[in-house]
Amino acid sequence: MAPQPVIRSRQTEKSINGIPTQVVCTEFSNYIFIVLTQYGKIGTLVSITPDTRSGEISLPMFTTRVLLGKDEPLTHVYAKNVAMFVSQESGNRPVLLGLSLKDNSAETMKDVKDMIKACQVW
């Protein structure tokens, strides 16, 4: 009998405004890896890391870093918006996000987040 895989991943596909969109979430003990794509690729790779400051009651802070690809302000904003909740729900694990969208408008962001929620591995 083949051993069980140690890596848990879930994926979903949906058409958003007529564009086929894919989400794949993979769980690691120190990261949640999310591929969010309308090209079938990893594209721009962004890390979203919660800042650990103990005893702070204010809103949690996150650091976003573009590890691969074009470093644009919008990428940071988008990454934070779609991935922050994942980090919070997964015990403050950092998120690695592969982002390649044709449509990165704020209007479709809710649909995108719903897709990520549907692939919960954390």
Next chain:
Amino acid sequence: METALNGDSVEPITVHDFSEKVLEQLVHFHVMKLSGGFFLWIGSEPVLSSLALAVSSKHDAMPLSTLVLGDPSDTTPSSLAQRLSKICFNQSIQCFTAEVQCHQSAMTSSFFSAKKTKKQVFVSYNLPLTNSNLALLVENRIKKEMELHPDKF
């Protein structure tokens, strides 16, 4: 296969897991097949401690690679990504050549340039670095899987 608005075809991402006992150690492999390449994770525990990317194209004899995450003094992930990307690239050329022979079209050269031949390979290697023999055996196991299931990579 799906066709997007602008006519580009986007293949669905597929996931493939396999495991092997290498030098008394159970090693797990997790492959994510992407459009124009793949992501491969290797490890015994579900941790992501390194990530390297290699890109091969018809313009470069040797794939270019970079370390995205992890210890830069450890070259295992990037060199492994480099070699796998080369294999992946050569496999796609073989497939393509077969395709052309099949079609026997007169405009093969334009057909060739229209085909994207760049290959992106992501490798996350998460095994102890103390044993280079292990890395070699692991690499051979991956190559075997690529030969057995080329459709998964």
